Amino acid sequence: MASERATAAQPSIYGMACAAASAAVEMDRPLPKVTPSLLRDADQRCPRRLVREYESDHQQSSSPVNRARLRDAFLRAARRMHMDLRAPAVDDFDVPDDLEPEERAALAHAARWYAALYDRPVRTFLHELDSPTPHRGRGIRVGGWVDLTVEDADGRKELRQLDLWGRALQGDDPLAYEAVRLGVLRLSRWVGDEPLRVSWADLVGGRLVERVIDVRAELPELTSWLDERVAVVEARADDTTALPGRDCGTCSFVAGCPAHPGGAHQGTRRGDLRPGIITITPTSLDRWHRCRREWRSKTLLSVPESDPSAGGDRGRLVHDLLRFVHEHGSCADDEHVERALSDHGLADDFSIRECLARHARRCPAPARALGHERELARFHRLPLPLFMATARFDALWEHDGVLDARDYKTGAGRIDRVADDPKARVQAWVLAPMARECGLRLRLRYEQLAAEVDEDPEPFEPDDDELDAIEEELRSVVDDMRAEEAFTGVAEPDDCRHCAYRSICPDSAAVPAAPGWPEP
Numbered sequence: 001m002a003s004e005r006a007t008a009a010q011p012s013i014y015g016m017a018c019a020a021a022s023a024a025v026e027m028d029r030p031l032p033k034v035t036p037s038l039l040r041d042a043d044q045r046c047p048r049r050l051v052r053e054y055e056s057d058h059q060q061s062s063s064p065v066n067r068a069r070l071r072d073a074f075l076r077a078a079r080r081m082h083m084d085l086r087a088p089a090v091d092d093f094d095v096p097d098d099l100e101p102e103e104r105a106a107l108a109h110a111a112r113w114y115a116a117l118y119d120r121p122v123r124t125f126l127h128e129l130d131s132p133t134p135h136r137g138r139g140i141r142v143g144g145w146v147d148l149t150v151e152d153a154d155g156r157k158e159l160r161q162l163d164l165w166g167r168a169l170q171g172d173d174p175l176a177y178e179a180v181r182l183g184v185l186r187l188s189r190w191v192g193d194e195p196l197r198v199s200w201a202d203l204v205g206g207r208l209v210e211r212v213i214d215v216r217a218e219l220p221e222l223t224s225w226l227d228e229r230v231a232v233v234e235a236r237a238d239d240t241t242a243l244p245g246r247d248c249g250t251c252s253f254v255a256g257c258p259a260h261p262g263g264a265h266q267g268t269r270r271g272d273l274r275p276g277i278i279t280i281t282p283t284s285l286d287r288w289h290r291c292r293r294e295w296r297s298k299t300l301l302s303v304p305e306s307d308p309s310a311g312g313d314r315g316r317l318v319h320d321l322l323r324f325v326h327e328h329g330s331c332a333d334d335e336h337v338e339r340a341l342s343d344h345g346l347a348d349d350f351s352i353r354e355c356l357a358r359h360a361r362r363c364p365a366p367a368r369a370l371g372h373e374r375e376l377a378r379f380h381r382l383p384l385p386l387f388m389a390t391a392r393f394d395a396l397w398e399h400d401g402v403l404d405a406r407d408y409k410t411g412a413g414r415i416d417r418v419a420d421d422p423k424a425r426v427q428a429w430v431l432a433p434m435a436r437e438c439g440l441r442l443r444l445r446y447e448q449l450a451a452e453v454d455e456d457p458e459p460f461e462p463d464d465d466e467l468d469a470i471e472e473e474l475r476s477v478v479d480d481m482r483a484e485e486a487f488t489g490v491a492e493p494d495d496c497r498h499c500a501y502r503s504i505c506p507d508s509a510a511v512p513a514a515p516g517w518p519e520p
Contacts, residue, residue, distance in 0.1 A: 029057050033132050033141040036178035039229040042236060046247040048257060051237035056141075060252035061265045061276035067302045070103055070164050071145070074110055074203075078148055082124040085153055088115040100296075102303045105504035109306075109517050110164050110203035116520035117201055117208045122150035122158065125190075133186045140230065146183045149190075157190065158197040159183050166204035166304045174200040174209050175218070184215060185222055191215045204304045206518050248377035249279040249390040260379035266386050273300045278478050279388045282423030288477065289422060293489035295481075297501050305500035306515035315410040318355050318449065319394060321346070322408060323372045326395065331360045355410060355449040362447050362456070367399035378430045380475060387478040391430040403440040405431055406447055413453040418444050418460035422473075428462050429470045
């Protein structure tokens with residue numbers, strides 16, 4: 001990886017890691033491990049989870065990495081195809097029968113984009129980097145997926161990092177991606193003094209960024225970046241500090257967590273797609289009740305949506321704008337609101353202006369704000385099964401002895417009582433401990449911000465008996481999730497025509513149509 005000179009130039013950054021490495025050797029413990037996601041999210045990740053993922057020798061719940069099903073199948077097909085020097089051809093991609101139909105459709109789509117974006121004849125090089133690379137000098141192991149390494153007829157080397165899930169573009173330089181940076185570092189010995197063509201490709205949307213780099217020239221900057229990010233990990237890692245929230249939904253270290261009394265670990269049966277601890281969110285619960293096959297495709301398998309709806313984009317814009325308005329001023333300050341609309345290029349957008357005006361008439365400010373776009377989590381242990389529930393709240397206010405949780409709604413009104421919405425019931429159960437801790441009554445309210453909706457639904461103020469009933473409802477749902485084997489689609493036209501997988505689901509009752517994915 002880095003030269004001895006680069007290592008010697010920064011001896012202090014890894015003092016703690018090197019000491020940990022020495023102890024690990026003596027006690028036969030693994031070196032601390034960094035991955036692209038760990039380095040990318042180090043500034044926001046829960047400190048307790050951070051230290052446990054970094055040290056990588058703590059007991060944890062087991063969860064299958066289902067995203068690897070699509071990736072591994074694609075790479076097996078690509079490597080076999082390139083065993084001989086050749087350009088990719090769609091007909092030569094093997095689509096395995098052991099994948100679900102939705103996964104096979106996504107793989108076939110990715111193959112079409114791969115053949116279109118990479119039309120050069122190349123030969124597979126097997127990099128043997130499926131396990132983390134030890135870096136004894138820095139006292140760490142460097143992990144993460146290194147996708148496809150190939151050589152052309154003249155022996156020129158190439159790294160191709162491939163995204164099969166539609167991740168957002170981060171710029172026009174492949175080194176903007178943490179996975180590419182770590183891949184280049186781990187491949188530096190193979191590359192030596194030769195140039196390396198590096199690329200990152202989105203095989204859902206058909207986007208490619210690439211350039212040829214001088215690895216030796218790039219190494220100082222890459223190793224400096226690695227040093228800086230690991231320093232952030234070490235500075236924030238703290239086994240005694242837990243920050244409950246979004247991280248809890250994917251955390252494998254719940255047992256003993258101070259944020260979740262009664263936390264426990266849970267293993268996964270061999271071949272089971274479900275994680276050791278199932279996480280429920282308002283959205284995933286709604287998806288489960290609507291269609292179990294859709295729940296599996298999205299929640300378990302992470303299949304890229306073939307028919308995404310654009311309707312949610314405008315709603316997210318309103319949510320983001322309201323958060324900005326509250327965090328930087330008051331929604332009752334007309335000048336502040338006007339500046340916010342103008343700064344976001346929305347000064348002439350009447351419908352969004354009306355949404356903000358309707359909110360201002362409902363807003364409890366200047367009551368005490370407890371957070372905007374805040375995510376909380378709550379763990380359930382007994383009676384089994386274990387589960388974690390997480391929920392995001394658009395705004396939390398304290399006033400008149402009430403913990404007032406607001407959910408902004410920009411679409412059509414669908415219910416008369418918030419208590420009748422299963423999504424709100426998840427929110428209530430997750431928020432209840434905070435209300436008890438603050439000595440406040442709990443109230444959930446939907447703010448209908450669309451001009452065509454006259455009234456808000458009746459707010460929900462659950463008592464202890466109702467909260468106990470909600471917990472049992474959620475426990476029963478998780479029991480069903482654990483027992484489900486068929487994952488049959490609902491096959492109802494009204495539901496299927498709004499489904500994000502309607503064109504690739506074999507059970508779809510929607511009018512047949514081609515997937516909405518961009519095609520080459």
